[in-house]
Amino acid sequence: MKKTFTINLGNRVFSIDEDAYERLQEYLERIEGYFSDQKEREDIINDIEIRISELFSERLSAGKQVITILDVEEIITVMGDPGVIAGDKEDKSRSYSHHERGSSQRRLFRDPENRIIGGVCGGLGAYLNIDPLIIRILVAILSLTFGVGLLIYLILWIVVPEARTTAQKLEMRGDSVNASNIGKFVRDEFESVKKSFRGNKRK
Helix, strand or coil, X not given: CCCEEEEEECCEXXXXXXXXXXXXHHHXXXXXXXXXCCCCHHHHHHHHHHHHHHHHHHHCECXXXXXXXXXXXXXXXXXXXXXXXXXXXXXXXXXXXXXXXXXXXXXXXXXXXXXXXXXXXXHHHHHHCCCHHHHHHHHHHHHHHCCCHHHHHHHHHHHCCECCCHHHHHHHCCXXXXXXXXXXXXXXXXXXXXXXXXXXXXX
């Protein structure tokens, strides 16, 4: 017989075995310690917790309602242990282009950060790893010559989801969704917003 706890992680509620809870708590504390000197610490931790909650949800089913120690260990393997990440501490300032490419397959999303209308071309550009401008030109040519470009664009706008979470934005680019990459992505977004704010201020 095991004790089971109820936790709220990433705004989702889970039942978790006592030993799994202790292991998860230890892992999250180590993650917090690793990112403790970052201004974006809260956002990074929140995004990591959201990703862990998504992975927990994938492991639950009608026949399984409780997170076990095995589930937690598997998720730590996927997310990366901060003890391993710490070896890369001197590279914290690396830009987004240096994010770890891994086993994560690219997924098609609309890109909200690279959009003119709905982010379809930006998302296709990230998925196909080409400049979104090329996609926009093709859509314009198909619209003007055959009249189908706009129709295709509207269909994709309806059926393709928008990349809202950090995990989805990483998946859109084919990057591994782990603690290290989430931290780097949030830092890069923060720096980008800061630069944009400074540029607008000078104007």
